[in-house]
Amino acid sequence: MTYYDKNALKLSHAHMKAHxxxxxxxxxxxAGKGRDTLLLSELVGENGHVYAFDIQKDAIDATTQxxxxxxxxxxxxxxxxxxxxxxxxxxxxxxxxxxxxxxxGDHSIFSHSETSIRAIDAALDILTEDGFVSxxxxxxxxxxxxxxxxxLTHLEALDQKKxxxxxxxxxxxxxCPPLFAIIEKNR
Ligand SMILES: C[S@@+](CC[C@H](N)C(=O)[O-])C[C@H]1O[C@@H](n2cnc3c(N)ncnc32)[C@H](O)[C@@H]1O
Numbered sequence: 142m143t144y145y146d147k148n149a150l151k152l153s154h155a156h157m158k159a160h161x162x163x164x165x166x167x168x169x170x171x172a173g174k175g176r177d178t179l180l181l182s183e184l185v186g187e188n189g190h191v192y193a194f195d196i197q198k199d200a201i202d203a204t205t206q207x208x209x210x211x212x213x214x215x216x217x218x219x220x221x222x223x224x225x226x227x228x229x230x231x232x233x234x235x236x237x238x239x240x241x242x243x244x245x246g247d248h249s250i251f252s253h254s255e256t257s258i259r260a261i262d263a264a265l266d267i268l269t270e271d272g273f274v275s276x277x278x279x280x281x282x283x284x285x286x287x288x289x290x291x292x293l294t295h296l297e298a299l300d301q302k303k304x305x306x307x308x309x310x311x312x313x314x315x316x317c318p319p320l321f322a323i324i325e326k327n328r
């Protein structure tokens with residue numbers, strides 16, 4: 142694999158394609174425009190299921206429209222915060238976060254470190270032993286650095302006996318390129 146033609150989102154999609162299997166139950170924790178939800182829906186297939194969360198009705202509407210266009214039926218869309226995911230899903234093979242604000246939407250509504258960290262912990266509670274949590278972490282721009290710093294501090298503190306955290310950065314790129322992180326359970 143090459144990296145010069147990648148970014149955090151492409152790494153995230155490549156990881157999903159490599160690891161998500163037909164029949165899996167997965168969560169898109171930040172539905173947004175629905176592009177990740179659509180990919181997850183295709184990867185888990187007719188016998189799998191996707192639960193997708195967003196706090197904005199505009200995002201749920203955009204995702205509904207995209208899924209309808211592609212005739213996808215295996216998705217439950219939930220208008221609400223991802224920190225409540227355990228109220229809806231008992232076990233998931235993958236939980237995908239793509240933090241930040243809705244592309245083309247209101248930039249004053251974005252993910253915040255307190256809820257993001259609670260959601261990461263909830264995701265680890267319901268993650269299957271062979272599953273993964275992935276995170277695209279945006280920073281700079283409208284949202285600043287606070288969420289990135291808090292999430293990285295939290296990931297660094299996860300017990301190394303229980304979890305492995307892999308962090309990827311396009312280190313020499315300018316303008317705050319998003320980070321990509323994976324959390325796995327040690328087996
Ligand atoms: C960068 S966008 C996601 C992009 C999306 N995955 C896609 O494929 O288009 C981030 C989304 O996270 C949502 N969000 C922010 N805080 C949230 C929370 N606590 N729970 C669920 N979604 C949240 C925002 O409303 C926004 O739509």
